[in-house]
Amino acid sequence: MTERRPWIQKPGHYIPLAALVLGVAFTVVSVLSPWPASLLIRALFESGGQKTAAEMLPHVPKTGVTGQLDVSYGTHGKDTTFDIFAPTGTTTPLPTVVWIHGGAWISGSKEQVDPYVKIIAARGFTTVALNYTVSPEATYPTALKQLNDALGFLVKNAAKYNIDPDRIVIAGDSAGANLTSQLASLVTSPKYATTVGIQPSLTPEQLRAVVLDCGIYDVKGIPDVPGLVGWGFRTALWAYIGQKDWSAEPGGQQMGVLDDVTSAFPTTWISGGNGDPLTDSQSKPLAARLTSLGVDVTPVFYPKSTTPELPHEYQFHLDMPRAQTALESTVTFLQRVTG
Numbered sequence: 001m002t003e004r005r006p007w008i009q010k011p012g013h014y015i016p017l018a019a020l021v022l023g024v025a026f027t028v029v030s031v032l033s034p035w036p037a038s039l040l041i042r043a044l045f046e047s048g049g050q051k052t053a054a055e056m057l058p059h060v061p062k063t064g065v066t067g068q069l070d071v072s073y074g075t076h077g078k079d080t081t082f083d084i085f086a087p088t089g090t091t092t093p094l095p096t097v098v099w100i101h102g103g104a105w106i107s108g109s110k111e112q113v114d115p116y117v118k119i120i121a122a123r124g125f126t127t128v129a130l131n132y133t134v135s136p137e138a139t140y141p142t143a144l145k146q147l148n149d150a151l152g153f154l155v156k157n158a159a160k161y162n163i164d165p166d167r168i169v170i171a172g173d174s175a176g177a178n179l180t181s182q183l184a185s186l187v188t189s190p191k192y193a194t195t196v197g198i199q200p201s202l203t204p205e206q207l208r209a210v211v212l213d214c215g216i217y218d219v220k221g222i223p224d225v226p227g228l229v230g231w232g233f234r235t236a237l238w239a240y241i242g243q244k245d246w247s248a249e250p251g252g253q254q255m256g257v258l259d260d261v262t263s264a265f266p267t268t269w270i271s272g273g274n275g276d277p278l279t280d281s282q283s284k285p286l287a288a289r290l291t292s293l294g295v296d297v298t299p300v301f302y303p304k305s306t307t308p309e310l311p312h313e314y315q316f317h318l319d320m321p322r323a324q325t326a327l328e329s330t331v332t333f334l335q336r337v338t339g
Helices: 017-032 035-059 114-121 142-156 175-188 190-196 227-241 250-254 277-292 321-338
Strands: 007-010 013-016 065-072 081-087 094-100 126-130 163-173 207-213 267-271 297-300
Touching: 035 114, 035 227, 065 114, 081 114, 094 114, 094 142, 094 175, 094 321, 114 126, 114 321, 126 142, 126 163, 142 163, 142 175, 163 175, 163 321, 175 190, 175 207, 190 250, 207 321, 227 250, 267 277, 267 321, 277 297, 297 321
Parallel strands: 094 126, 094 163, 163 207, 207 267, 267 297
Antiparallel strands: 007 013, 065 081, 081 126
16 A cells, blocks of 8 residues: 655645644744754854865965964853964964954854964964854853953963964954954943943053954844845844844944944954955945044955955955965065064
8 A cells, every 4th residue: 555645735846744844843933033043054154164164274384383272261161262373383472363263153163264374373473263152052242251351361371372462463254353343342442341341351552453354343234134145144143142133232233343443443454355245335334434533454355347256255265366365465464563
């Protein structure tokens, strides 16, 4: 006897009832919680991040850089650890670049930026790749507090790790650039630090500069972004801020620094690709705002006609000539600001 299965028939389609039930359940839960959709987005981002890290590996020097992995700076296991690299044989403090990974606040890890910071370390720097707790496992401002604590740990243990505590540059990509811009604002704007409620671990004199790659600095327009991109942003920010109406929450207003930066903001290197939708809406407005305040800004942007188009986080795709140019520009900038 042929087994009968529960199917729902539509013109030209047969839909398994179990699949339909799962789909409806996913939709219902996603309306009530950011977890299901966030984990789906995370899986996609993690796959892409791992591929990009692997793409960078051939460009990492095979010798000349040594490091320590999974050094703890806090009490939350792997989430509060860092990897640190320096030129082999380093015994004295070096200017230090602290990199904060991206991943839409809901994914990513230090391992995904390790290849890039190793490349920078080979050019004469101590470099640090930081982990932090992503969402929805934690909500704003947990990650910001952890990263601020990490900076304090690095300063306190500077001699142990060949860090010059008076020559620190914070860098980040995508959501990491957003977090970097917040940390820099904490350091340089007492008003902003009071609003957020975090005492900065660095002084303005210690923070020499920031490097901002393809970041988010003004979230006011995100609730109105159409299509799949808008849905993804809103889901990630729901998970990150902890409320579905995240834009009305204090964190939803504090995380975008475009209106909070001051003339004391650190010297800045900022870039975005011509194929990245965040460039025109985020990176260029921040560069213009900082320039209008008199901040020393090195903007690296590209004409719309640039081919091939440079995607989000283009700087990690080191097989592309313009990614190599951006890397050289970044290193030149780091050498200049750290003396």
